[in-house]
Amino acid sequence: MFEYHGWINVLETAEAEDDDIRVVEARLREIADGIQRRIDDLASPYLLDLRWMNGSLFLHLGGQPNHPAPSLLDLFREVGERAPGSYGLLHVRDDEDGAHGNDVRVLRMVRGRVTEHTEALLSPCVPVLEDPFAG
Numbered sequence: 001m002f003e004y005h006g007w008i009n010v011l012e013t014a015e016a017e018d019d020d021i022r023v024v025e026a027r028l029r030e031i032a033d034g035i036q037r038r039i040d041d042l043a044s045p046y047l048l049d050l051r052w053m054n055g056s057l058f059l060h061l062g063g064q065p066n067h068p069a070p071s072l073l074d075l076f077r078e079v080g081e082r083a084p085g086s087y088g089l090l091h092v093r094d095d096e097d098g099a100h101g102n103d104v105r106v107l108r109m110v111r112g113r114v115t116e117h118t119e120a121l122l123s124p125c126v127p128v129l130e131d132p133f134a135g
Helices: 021-042 070-082
Strands: 002-010 047-053 056-063 087-094 104-110 113-118
Touching (some): 002 021, 002 070, 021 056, 021 070, 056 070, 070 087, 070 104
Antiparallel strands (some): 002 056, 047 056
């Protein structure tokens, strides 16, 4: 089982913007178009929602396929490459991961760069989230 839940605030840059707001929005719309094309290419049956909220662009993703979905992890990283001011979190549980099969992992995006950590609030999965197998 592979479970993932996350979000990204998509930002072109982490710098304060002095440019005309229309120019900034136009650049971000170009980034949004590229991300949306990538989402459409994935054709995932799970949650991949790119939307504008109060003038800001957000990507929400979640699902639970039977096996790991490297393309979704690639998408998370790709957003940071396309929009290096972006930040967000992606929580992943992959019981097929030999090194971290009993952990919830969190991919942390800050200024477009992704690092991976163990989520201390939800790990180890057994016994924090589930009881040990009794039989």
